[in-house]
Amino acid sequence: MCRTLTAFPTTCLERAKEFKTRLGIFLHKSEPGSDTGSVAKFEWGSKHSKERNFSEDVLGWRESFDLLLSSKNGVAAFHAFLKTEFSEENLEFWLACEEFKKIRSATKLASRAHRIFEEFICSEAPKEVNIDHETRELTRMNLQAATATCFDAAQGKTRTLMEKDSYPRFLKSPTYRDLAAQASAASASLSSCSSAEPSRT
Known part of the structure; x- marks a missing residue:
């Protein structure tokens, strides 16, 4: 001891x-x-x-x-x-997704989903992550009925990129x-x- x-x-x-x-x-x-509030x-x-x-x-x-x-x-x-x-947005997005999955309120889930999309996913987002067009569009469609798993594909791509590259x-x-x-x-x-x-x- x-x-x-x-x-x-x-x-x-x-x-x-x-x-x-x-x-x-x-x-x-x-x-x-720099904003590291989610970190x-x-x-x-x-x-x-x-x-x-x-x-x-x-x-x-x-x-x-x-x-x-x-x-x-x-x-x-x-x-x-x-x-x-200059690639901290990947980790910040991954962390945002982890926090997003903990939300239990459907209203808060939908609201937070749109904020994450606007911040990290949409074209020319302030912290746009490097994902392919198909994954971006799939995520956009998922937002029409937001669930705790709507960012899974994008989060998975970002995690793989960090693990293999950064x-x-x-x-x-x-x-x-x-x-x-x-x-x-x-x-x-x-x-x-x-x-x-x-x-x-």
């Missing part, structure tokens, strides 16, 4: 703080003033156990795209990377490679500090 922060040597705490700082720098590389914010726990868990979380992002998307911090990091490639570049980016190295080092340091701490009786 992880001990509290005060139980660890100063060198361990300094290493953890350095890791936290580097994570903050990475996640704030995106351009200021999960970076979360950093105050407890030592969360530092260990976050290190494991960072290293898990390279295991699969699903693990990345299931992590709030992974989504925030991936979004920051996509902004450097995700591999994210993993190969110097920033993520450095972040993963820091996570490995922090995890090893925390384990070392934990095992080196004198036992109490």
